[in-house]
Amino acid sequence: MKTLKLVIAMLTILVSSTFAKAAGEFKFNVDKTKGNAFYVEFKYSKPTDISVRIVDNSGKKLLNEYYENAHSMIKKFRLVDFADGTYDFIIREDSKTTIKPFTIDGGMVQFLDKQRDYFKPSVRMVDSRLYVDLLAFADRPVYMKIEDQTGEILYYESVKQVKGLKKIFNTEKLKKGKYVLTMMNNDIMYSHPFNIVQ
Secondary structure (H helix, E strand, O other): OOOOOOOOOEEEEEEEOOOOOOOOOEEEEOOOOOOOEEEEEEEEEEEEEEEEEEEOOOOOOEEEEHHHHHEEEEEEEEEEOOOOOEEEEEOOOOOOOEEEEEEOOOOOOEOOOEEEEEEEOEEEEEOOOEEEEEEEEEOOEEEEHHHHHOOEEEEEEEOOOOOEEEEEEEEOOOOEEEEEEEEEEEOOEEEEEEEEOO
């Protein structure tokens, strides 16, 4: 990896943000007659496009479905060919991602209590300042980097235990061109391209 070049002046403000209320509500219930199946009840205040995935510990995608205009529905998922292990059930909508872990043991599904919610970061450019608001990153470490159009990393930071994080990047020293701000951890990644036109 190339030597990091920090050419961006930055101001960091740690805040205690109030998380936005999730638009979707979900209920997970194991099928009592068939332990390898479960139901998910989806409830949205308005029709919403969502994707549903199941991934294993290695990140391999084992199920991938997309629902348009989901409002109120119940879906059954039967995991006949799934080996014993730990999995994540992932529900993604435009502004939020919910991850519900579960295990399969002896062919029986069991949901774990912990649920991780991620809200899409708000990113906007005002004059020469790039404003980033990470409303929620599930209280997990988040890695942030800015790359130029050649892929060279100009800024990199690891922030631990994010509950509410706001950052302001001063981009005055950046040359004209295309850049990408990436925010990620082991669960999820958001990328925001931006241009410097001065």
